[in-house]
Amino acid sequence: MPSANGTREITYVEAVREALTQAMQADERVFLIGEDIGVYGGAFGVSAGMHAQFGDQRVIDTPISEAAIVGACVGSALTGMRPVGEIQFMDFITLGMEQLVLQAAKVRFMFGGKASVPMVLRTPGGSGTGAAAQHSESLETWFTHVPGLKVVMPSSPYDAKGLLLAAIADENPVIFVEHKLLYKISGPVPEEPYTIPLGQPNIVRSGQHLTVVATSIMVQRAKQAAEELAKEGIELEIVDPRTLNPLDDTLMIQSVMKTGKALIVHESVKTSGYGAELAARIVESEAFDYLDAPVRRLAGLDIPIPYNRNLEYHAVPQVENIVAEARKLVRGEY
Amino acid sequence: MAKTKNSKTSPVAAASTLSDAQLHEMLYTMMVIRRFEEKALELYSLGKVHGTMHLSIGQEATAVGASAALTQQDYLLNTHRGHGHCLAWGSQADLMMAEFMGKETGYCRGRGGSMHIANVDANNLGANGIVAGGLPISVGVGLSIKSRNTEQVVMVVFGDGASNEGAFHESLNMASIWNLPVIFLCENNQYAMSMPVEKSMRVERISERAAAYGMYGVTVDGNDPQAVFAAVLRARQQAVAGHGPTLIECNTYRYMGHSKSDRQAYRTREEVKAWMDKDPIERLAGNLGLKESAKEALFKKAEAEIAEAVSFAEASPEPDPADIMEGVYA
Numbered sequence: 251m252p253s254a255n256g257t258r259e260i261t262y263v264e265a266v267r268e269a270l271t272q273a274m275q276a277d278e279r280v281f282l283i284g285e286d287i288g289v290y291g292g293a294f295g296v297s298a299g300m301h302a303q304f305g306d307q308r309v310i311d312t313p314i315s316e317a318a319i320v321g322a323c324v325g326s327a328l329t330g331m332r333p334v335g336e337i338q339f340m341d342f343i344t345l346g347m348e349q350l351v352l353q354a355a356k357v358r359f360m361f362g363g364k365a366s367v368p369m370v371l372r373t374p375g376g377s378g379t380g381a382a383a384q385h386s387e388s389l390e391t392w393f394t395h396v397p398g399l400k401v402v403m404p405s406s407p408y409d410a411k412g413l414l415l416a417a418i419a420d421e422n423p424v425i426f427v428e429h430k431l432l433y434k435i436s437g438p439v440p441e442e443p444y445t446i447p448l449g450q451p452n453i454v455r456s457g458q459h460l461t462v463v464a465t466s467i468m469v470q471r472a473k474q475a476a477e478e479l480a481k482e483g484i485e486l487e488i489v490d491p492r493t494l495n496p497l498d499d500t501l502m503i504q505s506v507m508k509t510g511k512a513l514i515v516h517e518s519v520k521t522s523g524y525g526a527e528l529a530a531r532i533v534e535s536e537a538f539d540y541l542d543a544p545v546r547r548l549a550g551l552d553i554p555i556p557y558n559r560n561l562e563y564h565a566v567p568q569v570e571n572i573v574a575e576a577r578k579l580v581r582g583e584y
Numbered sequence: 585m586a587k588t589k590n591s592k593t594s595p596v597a598a599a600s601t602l603s604d605a606q607l608h609e610m611l612y613t614m615m616v617i618r619r620f621e622e623k624a625l626e627l628y629s630l631g632k633v634h635g636t637m638h639l640s641i642g643q644e645a646t647a648v649g650a651s652a653a654l655t656q657q658d659y660l661l662n663t664h665r666g667h668g669h670c671l672a673w674g675s676q677a678d679l680m681m682a683e684f685m686g687k688e689t690g691y692c693r694g695r696g697g698s699m700h701i702a703n704v705d706a707n708n709l710g711a712n713g714i715v716a717g718g719l720p721i722s723v724g725v726g727l728s729i730k731s732r733n734t735e736q737v738v739m740v741v742f743g744d745g746a747s748n749e750g751a752f753h754e755s756l757n758m759a760s761i762w763n764l765p766v767i768f769l770c771e772n773n774q775y776a777m778s779m780p781v782e783k784s785m786r787v788e789r790i791s792e793r794a795a796a797y798g799m800y801g802v803t804v805d806g807n808d809p810q811a812v813f814a815a816v817l818r819a820r821q822q823a824v825a826g827h828g829p830t831l832i833e834c835n836t837y838r839y840m841g842h843s844k845s846d847r848q849a850y851r852t853r854e855e856v857k858a859w860m861d862k863d864p865i866e867r868l869a870g871n872l873g874l875k876e877s878a879k880e881a882l883f884k885k886a887e888a889e890i891a892e893a894v895s896f897a898e899a900s901p902e903p904d905p906a907d908i909m910e911g912v913y914a
Contacts (some may be wrong), residue, residue, distance in 0.1 A: 317754050322723045325721035352714055358911055358913075362911060364702070
């Protein structure tokens with residue numbers, strides 16, 4: 251995989267589009283299907299221009315029918331295609347849940363390993379756009395609870411491209427969660443196609459005082475928090491799982507053994523959230539003996555996302571929350 | 585065959601009829617299905633088959649007539665009452681029986697059981713425990729066929745209950761707007777578990793719903809394999825010619841309850857008896873002029889085939905728990 255150093259900078263949304271374009275150029279079995287992804291270019295502009303390039307047989311606009319979109323991915327994947335479906339907002343996956351959870355995830359196992367469902371379902375998740383409770387959900391934890399699904403959440407343009415190309419090449423159903431607020435961020439991304447293997451976490455930043463395990467946009471917020479804390483001499487080590495399930499937790503456990511402390515940060519609600527899984531993995535491992543503070547979680551409040559901007563801001567972890575929580579942990583104030 | 589009013593007319597002419605040899609073959613397959621399910625029920629009662637059991641006894645003509653109209657290249661998606669579809673599609677009774685007993689030699693290596701049986705190598709993409717679960721998948725298979733530009737079709741079988749699920753409506757609409765080669769085959773056996781079809785919808789026929797999607801819809805006698813065959817053959821020709829999907833409603837009846845726990849308080853003995861008088865096997869045997877002794881001989885042959893399947897299944901090994909994680913991911 252090429253390094254991100256010394257390459258041009260593009261935005262996250264451009265990185266996703268570039269991955270889709272290159273996958274479609276390389277393999278005629280790959281096609282896109284979803285609501286308003288054609289001439290409109292997608293609600294967030296991900297597929298802008300792709301309909302003109304590939305035509306309406308490969309960039310397929312659908313009626314508002316989430317169950318049928320997911321099912322269309324399942325059926326075409328079962329019979330030799332490599333569909334990439336788009337669910338316009340992550341919240342709307344609720345309408346396609348049966349096809350995703352009871353069909354896509356289970357077909358292979360139920361049929362004794364004799365069928366494969368190589369599909370990707372892309373969807374923008376997360377809050378911060380002022381769109382209130384039904385357009386701001388972070389439901390990724392649900393899918394990590396379903397054996398047979400892979401769940402990927404890229405936190406940078408570089409990861410978005412490499413992970414999406416890997417997801418399309420994968421023989422399993424993959425839920426690919428993009429964050430609405432990340433679409434506009436820029437970063438170095440190589441022009442040529444490359445893949446980041448699914449299930450491979452990333453040490454985003456090295457440090458010796460505290461391990462911060464963060465997902466999606468929380469990785470970016472943790473990086474900002476780390477810069478502030480560095481002024482105080484506190485060095486955070488940031489681990490991004492990138493693939494939430496299946497998860498290789500080795501890097502995270504090694505990091506906690508090094509720093510002796512762990513803070514987990516995610517946007518989805520705290521109760522039974524993904525952070526609980528990460529915390530449990532840490533305390534179940536050999537890292538337990540190295541802990542010199544409790545494992546802490548910073549997560550979304552257990553509420554639907556509110557409409558009011560200020561309330562919305564306070565519903566999920568922000569940079570200052572990470573700074574404050576990390577400082578307390580490092581200073582042993584627990 | 586009554587064409588539903590308001591439906592788009594079929595541009596393809598009515599299908600050809602079956603030869604006597606083909607009808608004899610159909611009759612035998614129906615007998616194999618009947619004996620297979622009777623045996624499965626017996627094994628269930630003995631505790632050798634577990635979980636739940638949805639029998640299609642009485643519905644054999646639909647499975648056999650529909651399968652006969654399709655080719656080996658076509659795809660099948662079906663339902664939890666799908667033993668008949670699987671056998672009619674050409675699956676082996678021994679590998680099916682092994683699956684029912686949860687054995688490693690079964691079609692799904694004992695991971696799926698009777699409700700999730702598939703024969704992927706034969707383009708049988710599996711039975712579904714969710715009543716409308718196969719319909720959205722059939723849209724994807726149709727899309728895939730269209731993309732690959734082959735002369736295949738996909739037939740998705742579902743019950744009357746599934747036609748009240750949202751997935752039914754999303755799927756018919758999508759398949760229709762894109763002219764996909766999908767045959768939506770509804771087995772109307774008059775009850776969704778205990779819910780009678782006349783109480784669950786205000787239209788007389790499920791096939792009328794096709795009109796809402798600009799699709800050809802037709803209701804046929806599901807106990808007449810020839811009628812089912814003709815309707816499916818025409819739907820296939822229509823699909824291959826690029827005229828899109830068809831909704832076929834096959835009126836039939838299950839003699840047994842919904843599943844093993846069903847006490848059938850929702851229907852009368854007289855009603856069941858009235859349908860038994862229209863038994864598809866007896867009817868076809870009669871139409872073919874089969875003597876009682878010849879019919880019995882055929883049933884005996886089917887029984888022997890099923891007995892062998894049971895022996896194979898009983899002698900087959902159990903799956904090894906060491907392999908339990910296999911197949912979750914590719």
